Amino acid sequence: MLTAHLPSGYVLAQLTPEGRWLMPAALIGAVLPDFDMLWFYFVDQSSIHHHRYWVHVPVFWVAVAALILPVLALRARALLAPALVFFAALFLHMVLDSIGGGILWGAPFDDHLYTLVEVPASQPHWVLSFLLHWTFLLELGIWALALYLWRKGRPA
Numbered sequence: 001m002l003t004a005h006l007p008s009g010y011v012l013a014q015l016t017p018e019g020r021w022l023m024p025a026a027l028i029g030a031v032l033p034d035f036d037m038l039w040f041y042f043v044d045q046s047s048i049h050h051h052r053y054w055v056h057v058p059v060f061w062v063a064v065a066a067l068i069l070p071v072l073a074l075r076a077r078a079l080l081a082p083a084l085v086f087f088a089a090l091f092l093h094m095v096l097d098s099i100g101g102g103i104l105w106g107a108p109f110d111d112h113l114y115t116l117v118e119v120p121a122s123q124p125h126w127v128l129s130f131l132l133h134w135t136f137l138l139e140l141g142i143w144a145l146a147l148y149l150w151r152k153g154r155p156a
């Protein structure tokens with residue numbers, strides 16, 4: 001997914017019951033894994049698919065959530081809802097990345113990047129291949145839903 005992670009976090013937050021810190025938690029969780037692009041470009045010189053980094057591996061976030069959520073439930077209950085939304089946004093990110101990009105859903109048991117649709121390298125640059133593939137319509141749909149919810153506002 002190229003462009004719709006941030007609006008997907010917005011949609012997620014809009015669909016949750018109103019609460020403090022839910023919107024920032026959703027927006028941060030929705031985009032956080034893609035900060036690995038900095039490592040991908042500046043350290044690894046694009047030598048490994050960035051979906052293989054730990055921030056894109058579902059089992060890593062399951063482990064982090066399994067450690068953090070019980071602590072918050074016992075010690076900082078006010079942060080539990082934002083944390084749940086944050087982890088939900090992270091998993092939404094990985095689900096959306098699975099549409100055309102591939103995610104290590106089987107890790108650590110296998111290293112296959114599971115994807116719903118193979119986007120062929122039909123253009124000179126991979127970004128163009130994704131922009132001109134039918135799956136990009138899903139991204140436009142997420143943007144449209146986010147804009148619709150933003151224009152509509154939250155019910156009182």
Ligand SMILES: [Zn+2]
Nearest residue numbers: 033034093097
């Ligand atoms: Zn990603």
